Every structure is written in structure tokens, then in C-alpha cells.
Amino acid sequence: MAPSFGRCLQNKLWTGSWKKEDAPLPSLQSQNWRPGAVNRYLGRQREPSVCLCHSASAAVVPQKALEEKAEEFKLVYRFPWIKYCRVLSRLKLLQTATTMVTLPPVCYLYLQDQVSQGVLLYTTGIALFAGAMLYGMSYFFRRIIGLIYLNETGRTVKVAHLTFWGRRNDIYCPIEAVMTLDEVGDSKGELLLQFKRYNSTEILYFTLKFGQIVDKQRFTQIFGKLE
Structure with missing residues (x-):
């Protein structure tokens, strides 16, 4: 009885987690989903790419500075x-x-x-x-x-x-x-x-x-x- 109850509880947890991941984005027509929230959500989604751009530019700047500083x-x-x-x-x-x-x-x-x-x-x-x-x-x-x-x-x-x-x-x-x-x-x-x-x-x-x-x-x- 205990093993079957454990398996049922485990299946519910797995199905619940998959349902949360597969859940669609809230509709723009929802009362709780405002345009400002949409912008904040999209901004969070774009943050990694912005960080990568900043890191790439930071790596290029010292190289240019060294090239300008070095005199032939x-x-x-x-x-x-x-x-x-x-x-x-x-x-x-x-x-x-x-x-x-x-x-x-x-x-x-x-x-x-x-x-x-x-x-x-x-x-x-x-x-x-x-x-x-x-x-x-x-x-x-x-x-x-x-x-x-x-x-x-x-x-x-x-x-x-x-x-x-x-x-x-x-x-x-x-x-x-x-x-x-x-x-x-x-x-x-x-x-x-x-x-x-x-x-x-x-x-x-x-x-x-x-x-x-x-x-x-x-x-x-x-x-x-x-x-």
C-alpha cells in the first residue's frame, strides 16, 4: 500500500512540474497582465544577450587601448x-x-x-x-x-x-x-x-x-x- 501511494505521489509531482513548464504565457487580455509587465518580462529574457555584448566589448577595448599606446x-x-x-x-x-x-x-x-x-x-x-x-x-x-x-x-x-x-x-x-x-x-x-x-x-x-x-x-x- 505504501509503495503504490509513493509512486502515485511521485507521478503527480512530475506531471505538475511538466504542466508548469508547458503552461503558455499569460494573455495580454488578462486583467493581471499589463503592458509594463510584458516589457519587464521581455527585458528579463534579453538580459543574457546584453551581458554577452558588454563582455565582448570590454574585451575589445583593452586591446584597442594597447594598440594605440604602443608606438612603433x-x-x-x-x-x-x-x-x-x-x-x-x-x-x-x-x-x-x-x-x-x-x-x-x-x-x-x-x-x-x-x-x-x-x-x-x-x-x-x-x-x-x-x-x-x-x-x-x-x-x-x-x-x-x-x-x-x-x-x-x-x-x-x-x-x-x-x-x-x-x-x-x-x-x-x-x-x-x-x-x-x-x-x-x-x-x-x-x-x-x-x-x-x-x-x-x-x-x-x-x-x-x-x-x-x-x-x-x-x-x-x-x-x-x-x-
Whole structure:
């Protein structure tokens, strides 16, 4: 008796749910179904499509913004050995940090009479020499230009060089601010050529003996004709 009653109750629930899903929309002639309700119902039906449109447009906007923000620069000059300068700069920085870290323990051991004075002087000399070499190498490497670019309009120059930590740093300047080789006084045969600007006292260097001119026309546009 109980199983048959359960099956009957289950059938009624299933048939009731199907009847609710198959029920037609209320007629517009019904007193409780007003035009405003129809608009709200249709609006709810259209909400997913509107959300999809907004999500698609939101995905397109950042892409357009990135395309507008990115400015095309053409490579004019490159120094292939800049990557080795970067490695040497970082290795020298690591070596200096290592010697500076080992110096305090050696001083402590010397005060405890566990190491001789010669070991202390030797460690101190290495640390000072490493610091001086780091300063000299970083001073030189930070002023060597690795890449020179010119944008498509020919109005902005981008120069890439190394920082103290061996990272890349880009400098942007108008082409009118860059001095030509005649104004600087350098000739093509010199090993290092100066990169000077009218609006800055910083001097960078590039070489034509070990570097490569990728675009000679744009290079002449920036630095003038090579003699």
C-alpha cells in the first residue's frame, strides 16, 4: 500500500512540474497582465544577450587601448656585446656582495684570535678592490648604448642602456635634442662616439667598430652624415 501511494505521489509531482513548464504565457487580455509587465518580462529574457555584448566589448577595448599606446620604433643601431656586458655587470655585483658579506665574520674571528692579521688584511683588500672594480665597471657599462631606435614619424629617439643593477633602461628624447657627430666633434674612425643631448648633461657612448648600423638612412637622420 505504501509503495503504490509513493509512486502515485511521485507521478503527480512530475506531471505538475511538466504542466508548469508547458503552461503558455499569460494573455495580454488578462486583467493581471499589463503592458509594463510584458516589457519587464521581455527585458528579463534579453538580459543574457546584453551581458554577452558588454563582455565582448570590454574585451575589445583593452586591446584597442594597447594598440594605440604602443608606438612603433625602428631599430637603427645595436651593440651585440651588450648582453655580455650585462652578465659581467651582474657577476661583478654578486662578487662584491659576497666579499662584503664575508668581511664582518672575518673581523669577528680576528677579534676572537681565531684568524691571523694577514687573513684579515687579505680579506679587506679583496673587498675594497671588488668595490672599486664594481664602481669602475658600472660607470663604464652604464654609459654604453646597446640599442638606438627611431620612431616611424622620425621625431622621437629611443636609447637603451644598462643600469647599475644590470637592467635595461630606455631614454626617450626628441630628435632635435640629439647632437650630430659634427656638433660633438667625433669622427667615424674613433672607437667610442659620444651621444650628447642639448637638454641633458649626461653623456652616453656607442661604437661603430664593434657595433652595427641596422638602418643607415635613419642613422644619418639622427647623427648626420658619416665622414
